[in-house]
Amino acid sequence: xxxxxxxxxxxxxxxxxxxxxxxxxxxxxxxxxxxxxxxxxxxxxxxxxxxxxxxxxxxxxxxxxxxxxxxxxxxxxxxxxxxxxxxxxxxxxxxxxxxxxxxxxxxxxxxxxxxxxxxxxxxxxxxxxxxxxxxxxxxxxxxxxxxxxxxxxxxxxxxxxxxxxxxxxxxxxxxxxxxxxxxxxxxxxxxxxxxxxxxxxxxxxxxxxxxxxxxxxxxxxxxxxxxxxxxxxxxxxxxxxxxxxxxxxxx
Amino acid sequence: xxxxxxxxxxxxxxxxxxxxxxxxxxxxxxxxxxxxxxxxxxxxxxxxxxxxxxxxxxxxxxxxxxxxxxxxxxxxxxxxxxxxxxxxxxxxxxxxxxxxxxxxxxxxxxxxxxxxxxxxxxxxxxxxxxxxxxxxxxxxxxxxxxxxxxxxxxxxxxxxxxxxxxxxxxxxxxxxxxxxxxxxxxxxxxxxxxxxxxxxxxxxxxxxxxxxxxxxxxxxxxxxxxxxxxxxxxxxxxxxxxxxxxxxxxxxxxxxxxxxxxxxxxxxxxxxxxxxxxxxxxxxxxxxxxxxxxxxxxxxxxxxxxxxxxxxx
Numbered sequence: 233x234x235x236x237x238x239x240x241x242x243x244x245x246x247x248x249x250x251x252x253x254x255x256x257x258x259x260x261x262x263x264x265x266x267x268x269x270x271x272x273x274x275x276x277x278x279x280x281x282x283x284x285x286x287x288x289x290x291x292x293x294x295x296x297x298x299x300x301x302x303x304x305x306x307x308x309x310x311x312x313x314x315x316x317x318x319x320x321x322x323x324x325x326x327x328x329x330x331x332x333x334x335x336x337x338x339x340x341x342x343x344x345x346x347x348x349x350x351x352x353x354x355x356x357x358x359x360x361x362x363x364x365x366x367x368x369x370x371x372x373x374x375x376x377x378x379x380x381x382x383x384x385x386x387x388x389x390x391x392x393x394x395x396x397x398x399x400x401x402x403x404x405x406x407x408x409x410x411x412x413x414x415x416x417x418x419x420x421x422x423x424x425x426x427x428x429x430x431x432x433x434x435x436x437x438x439x440x441x442x443x444x445x446x447x448x449x450x451x452x453x454x455x456x457x458x459x460x461x462x463x464x465x466x467x468x469x470x471x472x473x474x475x476x477x478x479x480x481x482x483x
Numbered sequence: 484x485x486x487x488x489x490x491x492x493x494x495x496x497x498x499x500x501x502x503x504x505x506x507x508x509x510x511x512x513x514x515x516x517x518x519x520x521x522x523x524x525x526x527x528x529x530x531x532x533x534x535x536x537x538x539x540x541x542x543x544x545x546x547x548x549x550x551x552x553x554x555x556x557x558x559x560x561x562x563x564x565x566x567x568x569x570x571x572x573x574x575x576x577x578x579x580x581x582x583x584x585x586x587x588x589x590x591x592x593x594x595x596x597x598x599x600x601x602x603x604x605x606x607x608x609x610x611x612x613x614x615x616x617x618x619x620x621x622x623x624x625x626x627x628x629x630x631x632x633x634x635x636x637x638x639x640x641x642x643x644x645x646x647x648x649x650x651x652x653x654x655x656x657x658x659x660x661x662x663x664x665x666x667x668x669x670x671x672x673x674x675x676x677x678x679x680x681x682x683x684x685x686x687x688x689x690x691x692x693x694x695x696x697x698x699x700x701x702x703x704x705x706x707x708x709x710x711x712x713x714x715x716x717x718x719x720x721x722x723x724x725x726x727x728x729x730x731x732x733x734x735x736x737x738x739x740x741x742x743x744x745x746x747x748x749x750x751x752x753x754x755x756x757x758x759x760x761x762x763x764x765x766x767x768x769x770x771x772x773x774x775x776x777x778x779x780x781x782x783x784x785x786x787x788x789x790x791x792x793x794x795x796x
Contacts, residue, residue, distance in 0.1 A: 281639075
């Protein structure tokens with residue numbers, strides 16, 4: 233672990249604590265690092281709202297992301313490969329995708345609540361909408377970026393369509409697919425937190441937790457919650473990178 | 484030349500003093516408790532007192548309005564007593580209560596065909612509240628604990644009142660507690676029925692109050708008094724002119740007359756601060772661990788019960 237990575241963070245925290253001690257900003261606008269640590273302790277031990285502990289909030293959020301994101305990958309990767317491969321399919325579907333794509337997932341929330349209610353399904357749906365386009369587009373571009381000579385070479389070796397698809401296109405697209413997946417999980421995680429702001433039936437979720445900290449006017453907890461979300465996002469991203477490295481090696 | 488400059492300066496000073504900074508007021512969206520503010524706006528009570536008001540924010544719930552004070556965008560606000568106490572106790576805002584706006588005026592609603600007959604039947608079921616530390620949150624927990632039921636078995640979730648009716652209708656929640664006119668709307672839409680009026684949970688409980696930022700009040704006490712006078716006139720007006728007041732309520736909530744009539748039957752408007760009731764909220768919020776403030780004199784410092792009297796002298 234390089235020391236320089238953490239140097240900047242440590243310096244920023246020190247500056248932050250000094251600013252708080254000097255009361256440059258009122259504590260309810262910028263809680264000090266100490267307040268944030270205290271807030272984190274409260275989230276972990278007492279829970280916000282009282283009795284609802286941090287780890288359960290995190291687990292429910294992760295569960296929702298798993299569903300929405302998993303579904304997005306399952307649908308967008310095969311579809312992306314097919315659309316990259318077949319010009320006619322691409323022409324047919326791309327307009328639809330281009331119309332739906334710019335609509336922010338959060339704009340779907342009222343409809344999602346009408347269709348799926350305020351539970352797991354509607355949150356998963358919003359996340360799905362956020363993650364689907366980047367994975368799809370990266371997959372398509374991954375297919376398109378394969379050197380056409382490889383395909384020609386495969387054809388001269390009398391490779392059938394199926395072989396070209398599974399042995400040339402798929403492996404060649406993997407780097408792009410993983411890029412799309414990493415973008416997708418980032419968007420999925422961000423969308424989840426905001427989607428939970430509107431209410432979750434289960435009573436647990438990181439976005440919901442932050443909203444509760446806001447209701448109870450505890451800015452130290454709000455920032456602690458935000459940092460937890462950031463760290464979890466970081467861990468997920470690292471996880472995908474490790475999976476990517478393993479799969480590419482195996483390839 | 485000198486005469487022109489002099490008269491221009493005089494004119495300038497005259498106009499700027501007449502147009503002192505307008506008072507930035509916030510209120511809660513479609514909350515019929517805030518009717519005195521709407522009436523004062525519509526009937527020109529603020530103008531008659533010589534004060535200009537600008538609506539600086541319309542919020543979906545009390546805690547959000549208190550964030551407006553934290554952010555420095557509000558001078559005064561119509562808001563629930565409970566979120567006010569929470570915000571001040573947790574040092575997120577520094578406001579004082581100048582006058583009461585209403586007492587009672589909330590209700591616990593269950594589905595029209597729900598088998599729930601009383602609060603005991605709600606054990607383990609999902610109930611929606613407008614936000615943590617709202618008046619409705621406190622009322623609901625009071626109702627549960629008074630029955631000797633455990634709060635642990637209670638699943639409370641936060642939804643904004645407009646979403647509560649839809650959630651009840653589609654069976655996502657078993658009950659909701661909200662300010663009027665949302666309970667009345669659920670009933671008039673044939674979606675829900677009244678399980679408990681808030682007055683059944685706690686008779687004469689205080690609800691919304693008129694608050695002012697402490698710093699703002701220090702610098703603009705006269706202006707604040709004008710606002711309070713207009714508010715008192717509006718409260719009196721509502722009592723004497725229910726039909727006209729109802730029309731104002733219809734305009735500001737967008738709901739039909741039948742709903743508003745039902746809603747207004749459940750609300751008591753008054754300008755007299757319920758000092759005892761507000762102290763009781765403080766203790767209750769402390770027990771719920773929403774506020775981490777053990778200062779017993781806190782409740783006294785947050786209220787100015789003589790302000791309404793001072794305003795009319």
